[in-house]
Amino acid sequence: LVMSTLDMLSDNGGKAACFLDVGGGATHESVQEALTLISKMKRVKAILVNLYGGIVKTTTVASAFVQCYEENVIDLPVFARLKGAESEKAKEILKDTKTKLFNSVEEAINAAVLGGTK
Numbered sequence: 363l364v365m366s367t368l369d370m371l372s373d374n375g376g377k378a379a380c381f382l383d384v385g386g387g388a389t390h391e392s393v394q395e396a397l398t399l400i401s402k403m404k405r406v407k408a409i410l411v412n413l414y415g416g417i418v419k420t421t422t423v424a425s426a427f428v429q430c431y432e433e434n435v436i437d438l439p440v441f442a443r444l445k446g447a448e449s450e451k452a453k454e455i456l457k458d459t460k461t462k463l464f465n466s467v468e469e470a471i472n473a474a475v476l477g478g479t480k
Contacts, residue, residue: 367412367467376475379405386417393426398435408439410474412467415446424452431459441474443467 364383371378380403382396400406413420424444430436440461444452453463462477464470 363412363414367410367471370467370471371410371475374471374475376410376471379403379407384413384418384423388418388422390422390426390429393423394429394435397426397430401430401436401438406438408441408474408477409436410470411440411442411444411461412470413442413444413446415444415449415452419448420444420446420452421448421455424455427461428455428459436460439474439477441470441477443470 364381368378368381380400382400384393384396397409400409411423413423415421415423427436427440440459441464442456442461443464443466444456456463462470462473464473
């Protein structure tokens with residue numbers, strides 16, 4: 363999923379500063395730690411999330427984002443496409459945050475390319 367997302371990002375004029383594959387063993391804490399590190403990188407202009415929850419529940423990732431927002435860790439635009447295990451619940455968790463949610467990865471990428479350049 364990561365490599366195809368990076369290809370699509372590049373095809374649409376975007377350039378990734380870094381990427382993260384949360385993997386099957388991701389926890390709330392590991393996602394929060396990753397977001398903290400990513401947010402400190404000067405080259406990062408936006409965060410693009412393309413998550414298909416299977417082994418990792420999308421609610422785990424969503425709750426880590428919420429905590430990072432509450433602790434003022436994330437001060438970047440976030441564009442997300444969430445599908446799979448508990449994705450509707452995850453979207454509900456994120457609905458009152460700064461995360462912009464999209465139904466397709468193409469929409470999220472287009473918004474990230476435009477929003478990450480401002």
